[in-house]
Amino acid sequence: MGSxxxxxxxxxxxxxxxxxxxxxxxxxxxxxxxxxxxxxxLGLSAAQKGLMVATPVLSGALxxxxxxxxxxxxxxxxxxxxxxxxxxxxLVLAWWLGVxxxxxxxxxxxxxxxxxxxxAVALPLASRWYPPExxxxxxxxxxxxxxxxxxAALFAPLLASIYGWQNVFGLAAIPLMVVFFVYLxxxxxxxxxxxxxxxxxxxxxxQDKDAWWFMxxxxxxxxxxxxxxxxxxIYFNAQYGLSPVMAGYFTAACVFAGSLVRxxxxxxxxxxxxIRTLSVMYALxxxxxxxxxxxxPQAWMSLLVFIAAMLSLGTGNGAVFQLVPxxxxxxxxxxxxxxxxAGGIGGFYLASSLGYAKQLTGNYQYGFLxxxxxxxxxxxxxxxxKTRWRTTWGASHLTAAKI
Numbered sequence: 001m002g003s004x005x006x007x008x009x010x011x012x013x014x015x016x017x018x019x020x021x022x023x024x025x026x027x028x029x030x031x032x033x034x035x036x037x038x039x040x041x042l043g044l045s046a047a048q049k050g051l052m053v054a055t056p057v058l059s060g061a062l063x064x065x066x067x068x069x070x071x072x073x074x075x076x077x078x079x080x081x082x083x084x085x086x087x088x089x090x091l092v093l094a095w096w097l098g099v100x101x102x103x104x105x106x107x108x109x110x111x112x113x114x115x116x117x118x119x120a121v122a123l124p125l126a127s128r129w130y131p132p133e134x135x136x137x138x139x140x141x142x143x144x145x146x147x148x149x150x151x152a153a154l155f156a157p158l159l160a161s162i163y164g165w166q167n168v169f170g171l172a173a174i175p176l177m178v179v180f181f182v183y184l185x186x187x188x189x190x191x192x193x194x195x196x197x198x199x200x201x202x203x204x205x206x207q208d209k210d211a212w213w214f215m216x217x218x219x220x221x222x223x224x225x226x227x228x229x230x231x232x233x234i235y236f237n238a239q240y241g242l243s244p245v246m247a248g249y250f251t252a253a254c255v256f257a258g259s260l261v262r263x264x265x266x267x268x269x270x271x272x273x274x275i276r277t278l279s280v281m282y283a284l285x286x287x288x289x290x291x292x293x294x295x296x297p298q299a300w301m302s303l304l305v306f307i308a309a310m311l312s313l314g315t316g317n318g319a320v321f322q323l324v325p326x327x328x329x330x331x332x333x334x335x336x337x338x339x340x341x342a343g344g345i346g347g348f349y350l351a352s353s354l355g356y357a358k359q360l361t362g363n364y365q366y367g368f369l370x371x372x373x374x375x376x377x378x379x380x381x382x383x384x385x386k387t388r389w390r391t392t393w394g395a396s397h398l399t400a401a402k403i
Contacts, residue, residue: 010129010188010190012186012187012188013125013126013129013186013187013188014126014129014138014141014142015186016125016182016183016186016187017121017122017123017125017126017142017145017187018122018126018141018142018144018145019145019179019182019183020080020084020118020121020122020145020179020183020187021118021119021122021142021144021145021146021148022144022145022146022147022148022151022179023145023148023151023175023176023179024083024084024087024115024116024118024122024145024148024176025115025116025118025145025146025147025148025149025152026148026149026151026152026172026175027087027091027112027115027148027152027172027176028056028057028060028112028113028115028116028118028148028149029053029056029057029148029149029152029226029229029230030112030152030156030168030169030172031052031053031055031056031105031108031109031112031230032053032152032153032229032230032231032232032233032234032251032351033152033153033156033157033233033244033248033251034156034157034160034165034168035049035052035053035233035234036157036233036234036237036244036247037157037160037161037165037244038052038099038105038165039052039234041165042100042101042102042105044102045359046238046355046356046358046359047355047356047358047359048102048355049234049355050231050234050351050352050353050354050355050356050358050359051106051352051355052102052105052106052109053230053231053234053351053355054227054230054347054348054351054352054355055105055106055109055110055113055348056109056110056112056113056115056116056230057113057116057226057227057230057344057347057348057351058113058344058345058348059109059110059111059112059113059114059116060112060113060114060115060116060117060119060344061113061116061340061341061342061343061344061345061347061348062113062341062344063113063114063116063117064116064117064119064120064336064337064338064340064341064344065120065334065337065338065341066117066337067079067083067117067118067120067121067337068120068124068334068335068336068337068338068340068341069199069334069337070082070121071120071121071124071125071336071337072193072196072334073196075189075193076121076122076124076125076128076187076189076193077125077183077187077188077189079121080118080121080122080125080183080187081180081183081184083114083115083117083118083121084118084176084179084180084183085180086111086114087111087112087114087115087176088173088176088177088180090108090111090112090114091169091170091172091173091176092169092170092173094108094166094169095166095167095169095170095173096170098166099166099169108169116226116344117340118145119336119340119343120336120337120340122142122145123139123142123321123332123336123340124332124336125142125187125189126138126139126141126142127139127142127325127332127336128189128190128192128193128332129190132325132326132329137263137266137267137270138266139266139318139321139322139325140262140263140264140265140266140267140318140321140322141263141266144259144260144262144263146225146226146229146255146258146259146262146314146317147255147256147259147260149226149229149255149259150252150255150256150259153229153232153233153248153249153251153252153255154248154249154252156168156172156248157233157244157245157247157248158245158248159171160244161244161245205328205331205334205335205338206338210327210328210385210389211328211335211338213381213385214320214323214324214327214328214335214338214339214342215338215339215341215342216342216378216381217278217316217320217378217381217382218317218320218339218340218342218343218346219342219343219345219346219374220282220285220316220346220371220374220375220378221278221281221282221285221313221316221317221319221320221343221378222313222317222320222340222343222344222346222347223342223343223344223345223346223347223348223349223350224285224289224309224313224346224347224350224371224375225255225258225310225313225314225317225347226343226344226347226351227346227347227348227349227350227351227354227371228254228255228258228306228309228310228313228350229251229254229255229258230347230351231350231351231354231355232247232250232251232254232255232306233247233248233250233251234247234355235247235354235364236250236251236299236302238358239295239299239302239364240298240299240302242299250299250303253303253307254303254306254307254309254310255310257307257310257311257314258310258311258313258314258317259314260314261311261314261315261318262314262315262317262318263318264315264318265277265281265314265315265316265317265318265319265322266318266319266321266322267318268315268318268319269318269319269322269323269402270322270402271402272402273402273403274319274320274322274323274326274402274403275323275382275386275389275390275403277315277316277318277319277322278316278319278320278323278382279379279382279383279386281312281313281315281316281319282312282316282375282376282378282379282382283375283379284308284309284311284312285309285312285313285316285372285375286372286373286375286376286379287372288305288306288308288309288312289309289368289369289371289372289375290368290369290372291305292305292306292309292368293364293365293366293367293368293369293372294365295363295364295365317343320339321339323389323394323403324336324339326393326394326403327389327393327394346374349371350367350371353366353367353370353371354367354368389403390403
């Protein structure tokens, strides 16, 4: 990462986008690391546990489209501020009033989805400050905020064992308040933000088949990442009998790996091209998920394979968002919302299907196998479009970026 990158954009905004994204992701998936303790207290079945951790993911997916529209109409900074206030209020109310039933957990999950929608704010907020040749790096750094899932996995189970899981919601609101004020001070809208468009204009982008390809590709890479981040604490507890705290540590190691490499995925895509990077990552992720579906005998073995899967998926996340701004530069706000929505839907599918697979068959094998199959389909799809992409909008005479 050379000095040219740091001189090209607005560093305080990039930092604010990362920080906002990081803490938002922390609370977006917090029901996953708390899932064992919540399920024990409320007497939830395997399917209910799967739905509990999947609900914020689905809510965040759908709200990303809403937030994408807000970004272009209200500009990124204001849209992000509104989202942060909603999440903070929801956490404080959950702590103050308590969460006593499965239905109440699901309602909280819907509001936590607003935090997941931060994706549709943080990426355009950062992206609009950087030229095409630095998009992968800028969006990789901003997108590395998904490392907030590490914080949730590391600290939520431990804090719940000390203070009770209900109080974790109140504790989580504290750093969110701090970040909110940092965000208000440091974040700045690019003065060249594109003018707002009508909802019809936003939906018109769906008539472009490339939009659907990007949505599918991200539903696999990000869907795999966030679906595993939300589910692994419950998986390690149910599959290997690890305590909630130890299962959280195992999960933290996995999601840390996936988060760490997202900026590297963007930088690698800038260097060798997003298509080439993404192709290798799909193959590695598919192999890893197929291996873990076998039900490895020791927890540490699964840990190593999950880390390999998360490294692949995290790198793939960065590669997808090296490509998106090249193809849809003028529609980056709505495309971030659409692609992010698809990623969340992929995560909802994986998290919920793992719970249902466990309840229906007694193990998680089919949930992992089907998702491994999706990585193979994504690889085939990418192979089918790469020549057209490289000879049209990604042609060397049209862009300085490598496709």
